[in-house]
Amino acid sequence: MTGSTTLPAVEVDLATVLAGVPFPNPVFTASGCAAAGRELGQFFDVEELGAVVTKSILLAPRAGRPTPRMAETPSGMLNSIGLQGPGIDAFLDRDLPWLAGRGARAVVSIAGTRVEDYAQLAARLRGQPGLALLEVNISCPNVEDRGAVFACDPAAAAAVVAAVRRTAPPGVPVFVKLSPDVTDIVDVARACVEAGADGLSMVNTLLGMAIDTTTMRPVLAGVTGGLSGPAIRPVALRCVWQVHAALPCVPILGMGGIRTGLDALEFLLAGASAVSVGTAIFGDPNAPLRVLAELRGALAERGISRVTDIVGRAHRPPLPADPGGPEPPGATDPDTEAT
Ligand code: RRO
Numbered sequence: 001m002t003g004s005t006t007l008p009a010v011e012v013d014l015a016t017v018l019a020g021v022p023f024p025n026p027v028f029t030a031s032g033c034a035a036a037g038r039e040l041g042q043f044f045d046v047e048e049l050g051a052v053v054t055k056s057i058l059l060a061p062r063a064g065r066p067t068p069r070m071a072e073t074p075s076g077m078l079n080s081i082g083l084q085g086p087g088i089d090a091f092l093d094r095d096l097p098w099l100a101g102r103g104a105r106a107v108v109s110i111a112g113t114r115v116e117d118y119a120q121l122a123a124r125l126r127g128q129p130g131l132a133l134l135e136v137n138i139s140c141p142n143v144e145d146r147g148a149v150f151a152c153d154p155a156a157a158a159a160v161v162a163a164v165r166r167t168a169p170p171g172v173p174v175f176v177k178l179s180p181d182v183t184d185i186v187d188v189a190r191a192c193v194e195a196g197a198d199g200l201s202m203v204n205t206l207l208g209m210a211i212d213t214t215t216m217r218p219v220l221a222g223v224t225g226g227l228s229g230p231a232i233r234p235v236a237l238r239c240v241w242q243v244h245a246a247l248p249c250v251p252i253l254g255m256g257g258i259r260t261g262l263d264a265l266e267f268l269l270a271g272a273s274a275v276s277v278g279t280a281i282f283g284d285p286n287a288p289l290r291v292l293a294e295l296r297g298a299l300a301e302r303g304i305s306r307v308t309d310i311v312g313r314a315h316r317p318p319l320p321a322d323p324g325g326p327e328p329p330g331a332t333d334p335d336t337e338a339t
Helices: 038-042 088-101 115-124 154-167 185-194 230-246 261-270 287-301
Strands: 016-018 021-023 027-029 070-073 076-079 106-110 131-137 174-178 199-202 206-209 224-228 252-255 274-277
Touching: 021 131, 027 287, 076 230, 088 106, 088 115, 106 115, 115 131, 115 154, 131 154, 154 174, 154 185, 174 185, 185 199, 185 230, 199 230, 224 230, 230 252, 230 261, 252 261, 261 274, 261 287, 274 287
Parallel strands: 027 274, 106 131, 131 174, 174 199, 199 252, 252 274
Antiparallel strands: 016 021, 070 076, 076 224, 206 224
């Protein structure tokens, strides 16, 4: 490619909005993949991201599951962290002020084992600076009791959302993070929205496992873990598609195996208004900014001047054929194609 062909054809407005909250661009970190953002600060200015989504925080500090708690698979990563974290007091003393001090927009993820935990955590976030959205994580796969995965049951999910709704900081939208490990994700999404969720984060990891064929034992000390990375992208994309089709007015923060600008574009076309980059950060801490630059280039190449114009675009009819444009895939008759 020559230098001139790499220049964007059009200026792209990357600004997006989630439940009325403006963001300068649609690329966020994913919860659990960049702690509270501080580690990324040595690679780039975190304010350049659309937002930083923090690791799910609990009321009390927690050591998490025993090690090993990470395992690689051919196309993704298994984690069995088990909600390790400093607890809400340390988070509010140290982490959230650090993000606010850098002008970053914080999406704070909260998690708990009882409905009341979530309500208390939401209450503690009242009046905190820099808080753009609340992400209610009801879908961690690494809890001792699978019954505590509220996202696997519409009624349980709704109970958490209703409790958070009562105590959440006024003016801060409540997003709920859903699990792909359900029969009908639209059922759970609808229950959350009816209980007062302003938006949805989709999706958390899928429950998986790996076995070491030498030791003949599970690789992870916790036996099962959450699968993330490229392997889950088609599943995550399908979830975003289905929920956007059923609930087109509900804003979606999409995530699951996003590694490139084109991956991000797929999620926007399926109905997400913004995306989170997660597992890719472990191999390349600059991945979110690279994805953002690639997304900008991909939109410019397609002559799209506003990112919000393509949210859910894949649900609408195809564009009319451009007589001067390239032939769509499959348009060439293989019988007449030159060999
Ligand atoms: O901490 C974890 O083990 C964890 C969480 Br909170 C989550 O939401 N998803 C995941 O894969 N791991």
